[in-house]
Amino acid sequence: MMTLKVNGQVHQIESDADTPLLYVLRDELNLNAAKFGCGLGQCGSCTVIVDGKAVLSCVTPMVLLEGKQVTTLEGLGTASAPAPIQRAFMEEQAAQCGYCIAGMMMRAQALLQRNPKPTDAQIRAELAPHLCRCGTHMRILRAVHRAARLMDTAELAPADKRSAQ
Amino acid sequence: MNGPVIMDRRLLLKGGGALLVSFSLTNAFAQDQAAPAAPPAPKLPGSLEKAPYLDSWIRIDADGSITVFTGKAELGQGFKTAFQQIAAEQLDVPFASLKVVTADTKLTANEGYTSGSNSMKEGGTAILNAAAQARELLVAEAARRLDVASENLRTENGAVIASDGRRLSYGELVASNMLHVQAQPSSKLKDPSTFKVMSQPVPRVDIPAKVTGGTAYVQDLRLTGMVHARVVRPPGYGAQLTDCDTAAIEKMAGVIKVVRDGSFLAVVAKKEFQAVKAMQALSAAAKWKEDARLPKQDDLASVLTKHLPSKDFTIFEHGNPGSGGRHTLEASYTRPYQAHGSIGPSCAVAQFTDGAMIVWSHTQGVFPDRAAIAEMLRMPPANVRLIHVEGSGCYGHNGADDAAADAALIARSLPGIPVRVQWTREQEHGWEPFGPAMVTKLKASLDDNGKVADWRFEVWSNTHSMRPGGAGALLAAQHMAQPFKVPEPRPLPLPEGGGDRNAIPIYSFPNAQVVHHFLPDMPVRISAMRGLGAYHNVFSIESFMDELAALAGADPVEFRLKHLEDARGRDVIEKAALGFGWRKGQKAPQDRGFGFAFARYKNLAAYCAIASEVEVVSETGRARLVRAVAAVDSGQVVNPDGLINQIEGAIMQSTSWTLYEQVTFDQSRITSIDWQTYPILRFEAAPETIEVHVINRPGMPFLGSGETGQGPAAASLANAIANATGKRLRDLPLTRKRIKDAIDA
Numbered sequence: 001m002m003t004l005k006v007n008g009q010v011h012q013i014e015s016d017a018d019t020p021l022l023y024v025l026r027d028e029l030n031l032n033a034a035k036f037g038c039g040l041g042q043c044g045s046c047t048v049i050v051d052g053k054a055v056l057s058c059v060t061p062m063v064l065l066e067g068k069q070v071t072t073l074e075g076l077g078t079a080s081a082p083a084p085i086q087r088a089f090m091e092e093q094a095a096q097c098g099y100c101i102a103g104m105m106m107r108a109q110a111l112l113q114r115n116p117k118p119t120d121a122q123i124r125a126e127l128a129p130h131l132c133r134c135g136t137h138m139r140i141l142r143a144v145h146r147a148a149r150l151m152d153t154a155e156l157a158p159a160d161k162r163s164a165q
Numbered sequence: 166m167n168g169p170v171i172m173d174r175r176l177l178l179k180g181g182g183a184l185l186v187s188f189s190l191t192n193a194f195a196q197d198q199a200a201p202a203a204p205p206a207p208k209l210p211g212s213l214e215k216a217p218y219l220d221s222w223i224r225i226d227a228d229g230s231i232t233v234f235t236g237k238a239e240l241g242q243g244f245k246t247a248f249q250q251i252a253a254e255q256l257d258v259p260f261a262s263l264k265v266v267t268a269d270t271k272l273t274a275n276e277g278y279t280s281g282s283n284s285m286k287e288g289g290t291a292i293l294n295a296a297a298q299a300r301e302l303l304v305a306e307a308a309r310r311l312d313v314a315s316e317n318l319r320t321e322n323g324a325v326i327a328s329d330g331r332r333l334s335y336g337e338l339v340a341s342n343m344l345h346v347q348a349q350p351s352s353k354l355k356d357p358s359t360f361k362v363m364s365q366p367v368p369r370v371d372i373p374a375k376v377t378g379g380t381a382y383v384q385d386l387r388l389t390g391m392v393h394a395r396v397v398r399p400p401g402y403g404a405q406l407t408d409c410d411t412a413a414i415e416k417m418a419g420v421i422k423v424v425r426d427g428s429f430l431a432v433v434a435k436k437e438f439q440a441v442k443a444m445q446a447l448s449a450a451a452k453w454k455e456d457a458r459l460p461k462q463d464d465l466a467s468v469l470t471k472h473l474p475s476k477d478f479t480i481f482e483h484g485n486p487g488s489g490g491r492h493t494l495e496a497s498y499t500r501p502y503q504a505h506g507s508i509g510p511s512c513a514v515a516q517f518t519d520g521a522m523i524v525w526s527h528t529q530g531v532f533p534d535r536a537a538i539a540e541m542l543r544m545p546p547a548n549v550r551l552i553h554v555e556g557s558g559c560y561g562h563n564g565a566d567d568a569a570a571d572a573a574l575i576a577r578s579l580p581g582i583p584v585r586v587q588w589t590r591e592q593e594h595g596w597e598p599f600g601p602a603m604v605t606k607l608k609a610s611l612d613d614n615g616k617v618a619d620w621r622f623e624v625w626s627n628t629h630s631m632r633p634g635g636a637g638a639l640l641a642a643q644h645m646a647q648p649f650k651v652p653e654p655r656p657l658p659l660p661e662g663g664g665d666r667n668a669i670p671i672y673s674f675p676n677a678q679v680v681h682h683f684l685p686d687m688p689v690r691i692s693a694m695r696g697l698g699a700y701h702n703v704f705s706i707e708s709f710m711d712e713l714a715a716l717a718g719a720d721p722v723e724f725r726l727k728h729l730e731d732a733r734g735r736d737v738i739e740k741a742a743l744g745f746g747w748r749k750g751q752k753a754p755q756d757r758g759f760g761f762a763f764a765r766y767k768n769l770a771a772y773c774a775i776a777s778e779v780e781v782v783s784e785t786g787r788a789r790l791v792r793a794v795a796a797v798d799s800g801q802v803v804n805p806d807g808l809i810n811q812i813e814g815a816i817m818q819s820t821s822w823t824l825y826e827q828v829t830f831d832q833s834r835i836t837s838i839d840w841q842t843y844p845i846l847r848f849e850a851a852p853e854t855i856e857v858h859v860i861n862r863p864g865m866p867f868l869g870s871g872e873t874g875q876g877p878a879a880a881s882l883a884n885a886i887a888n889a890t891g892k893r894l895r896d897l898p899l900t901r902k903r904i905k906d907a908i909d910a
Contacts, residue, residue, distance in 0.1 A: 131508055
């Protein structure tokens with residue numbers, strides 16, 4: 001039996017080692033955010049973060065993940081206490097059907113963690129592997145920009161508090 | 166009330182309120198029979214015509230909680246939020262205090278399909294009036310109890326308040342059967358100038374769960390004891406399963422069962438990836454006899470216009486068509502088969518318990534789908550319940566109904582156990598019913614003043630709806646050992662139309678004729694896709710209008726206005742032109758082009774005009790939308806941001822269809838079976854900006870806007886490409902290669 005650390009929690013995984021991470025997340029750990037879109041690594045719906053990098057979970061077998069840290073959208077925040085990226089997507093109303101959105105958000109999150117102030121061109125290039133069929137692209141781009149601003153403010157907030165003390 | 170009364174035991178047990186009971190009575194009517202016979206009454210607004218009792222739409226419980234019901238299905242368009250706004254506004258209650266329940270054959274009215282941009286017009290209008298009339302009843306009851314005239318009462322925050330300050334909450338006022346009354350033809354609607362919730366950009370109620378990993382889709386359902394099924398579909402249309410040794414597969418880890426019924430083949434396993442592996446093994450074991458019968462893809466235009474038999478209808482005639490003019494122009498435009506291409510392949514869950522089947526599906530029509538599935542299973546419809554749960558966006562009739570049928574057929578063989586069926590990417594791309602290929606031929610003459618003197622429009626097309634229907638519309642029912650016959654295709658009636666949707670020009674031409682060549686034979690599986698025939702017909706008409714404007718030496722916007730009397734149409738054209746900065750005689754920068762197009766969807770729904778700027782790389786032929794400015798008039802606006810989102814999406818999706826998309830096939834198989842073989846627009850091709858200007862029409866009827874942008878976006882883009890390159894492209898999609906070939910020609 002393998003162990004897998006997901007959203008900070010260690011799990012004993014019963015699935016076979018060749019099982020793609022997506023099925024472990026959805027079927028064994030009952031997590032909804034990573035979506036099945038193609039199973040071929042062509043659409044990005046299944047994207048999660050593994051050790052800081054955006055990974056297509058539908059084509060990543062469990063066996064490659066021993067000892068690594070997996071983060072899904074559930075690990076970032078909740079509807080009542082959303083993370084900056086989640087707040088940004090809500091504030092921009094950046095979804096129609098929303099099926100592709102969780103994957104987009106995870107890649108955007110990974111981008112913002114390593115590059116807090118990406119240019120518009122960098123965001124577009126980063127999201128290249130992701131498909132959206134409803135045509136929400138413009139809002140998604142705006143939401144990623146907004147998330148960058150929100151994260152910037154979030155980092156400032158504790159610093160401000162410190163200086164006030 | 167003279168019909169059988171079916172009490173919903175669960176509801177009766179749960180609630181003590183009298184209205185609750187009355188509600189379940191109403192459902193029996195809403196679902197299973199037409200309204201009681203009565204002398205012809207004036208038409209009721211929207212879907213109230215189909216389900217006239219107020220408590221089919223609004224339920225108020227003794228504790229004051231309010232539930233709004235609709236038979237329409239949320240598909241990602243955001244109407245659930247809009248309906249909640251409408252009800253909150255007309256009832257005078259806080260937005261967040263309401264709950265909206267959508268399409269469920271046990272709970273909601275039968276509103277047919279969620280399609281044709283009709284949700285606001287039908288369901289929205291029903292809720293608008295039902296809520297207003299419920300409020301009137303509450304006020305009347307308060308007037309009686311307080312012994313004051315209704316005129317001296319006002320409503321606020323879920324209560325009726327008298328001028329002396331006495332206050333009765335809706336919960337206190339609600340009494341047995343109060344809302345179990347037939348709707349009136351007209352309502353005391355609130356004055357739009359006093360709106361607090363309607364016409365506001367209220368955030369969508371479904372988005373928080375979608376951006377935090379909540380349970381949001383049918384794919385996310387996890388019923389106790391649920392098992393996972395995968396279907397193995399034939400390699401192509403008409404292929405028959407001849408042999409399949411399932412012994413080894415039945416021994417695979419986790420496999421519960423292999424289900425075979427004629428050429429219907431599926432496998433069920435405990436865990437999802439076990440089902441995937443078993444499906445792969447089953448697919449390898451299955452032997453099929455294929456049936457080569459698809460037309461040559463390169464020949465599609467002549468197949469449609471010459472080889473397939475047609476039924477010809479002259480659907481419009483005005484003046485003296487064929488009288489000609491000074492200068493005559495002819496052109497033909499083509500559209501290939503195109504895919505809905507939902508990002509999440511279809512999925513359904515079904516459970517068969519004690520002779521009753523429940524199916525959770527992202528179908529667009531719970532009632533028609535229930536009828537079809539019941540027929541397939543040879544069960545009484547009353548024993549089948551369809552519950553809509555959101556799926557990935559569908560944009561029309563995708564694999565949803567078929568997946569629901571798959572799940573039901575498999576679940577019947579595993580009584581008591583919930584079965585989840587998930588289609589693969591290849592199955593969705595290979596088996597969804599595509600948007601039909603179409604051909605149009607246009608001929609027009611200009612008079613001495615550069616005005617259209619004579620207009621002729623012909624369109625060749627299959628039907629645009631093969632929705633269930635009957636069981637024969639479902640793949641599983643077609644593949645069973647005792648198969649159901651595919652229902653005979655019919656042209657969809659005007660004024661909405663199918664292949665001829667928007668074929669009749671909105672412009673005023675003195676002489677005009679429009680002919681619909683309806684093609685009953687369908688070599689490729691097709692059905693409804695966003696906009697139906699309007700996408701290609703508007704692309705054709707609006708491209709041709711630009712060709713005629715060029716012939717007349719006129720500016721494209723000016724040329725359109727010269728032929729358009731409809732004042733609201735003129736307003737959106739002027740608004741889009743102004744927003745874009747359109748100027749007569751303007752010249753786009755090097756390798757850029759400007760284009761314009763306009764339509765009123767179905768000639769009876771929302772108006773939409775779009776101006777586009779494109780960039781065309783002349784060395785490669787690659788075209789990219791740089792910016793688009795749209796104007797839309799959808800009547801009374803309920804949620805402006807939701808409307809803008811729909812139009813932005815329409816422009817992006819139509820741009821993808823128009824530049825990249827065509828279903829490919831060989832003699833026996835669909836060959837565009839994933840995103841590699843059926844490429845769609847990616848972020849690199851997203852424009853710099855899309856601007857949508859909304860023209861609100863306070864108090865006017867809801868027009869519906871989900872599909873209004875598809876045609877204008879396509880033509881606007883094509884016109885901009887023509888403006889950039891000097892070459893007119895008439896065959897969709899306007900691929901890089903086609904543009905390059907045109908430039909080089």
